[in-house]
Amino acid sequence: MTTCPVCGQRGIGKVGADQYYCCDCCIEFSVRNQDIKIFNVEVDGTLTLYNDLVQGSTVNLEVQKG
Numbered sequence: 656m657t658t659c660p661v662c663g664q665r666g667i668g669k670v671g672a673d674q675y676y677c678c679d680c681c682i683e684f685s686v687r688n689q690d691i692k693i694f695n696v697e698v699d700g701t702l703t704l705y706n707d708l709v710q711g712s713t714v715n716l717e718v719q720k721g
């Protein structure tokens with residue numbers, strides 16, 4: 656069972672092959688092997704790396720659509 660790495664809830668939806676969305680946190684995360692990447696979803700749909708937000712810097716990534 657996959658759970659949200661941020662809030663630990665199971666209210667997540669699958670948006671890609673290895674990619675999931677948590678409606679509680681408004682974040683997406685990808686799981687590949689043991690590597691989890693967390694993305695913050697901006698209002699315009701842009702994904703920013705959540706880990707970098709935590710560290711205080713923002714990195715813009717290309718928008719990924721399901």
Ligand SMILES: [Zn+2]
Nearest residue numbers: 659662677680
């Ligand atoms: Zn969550």
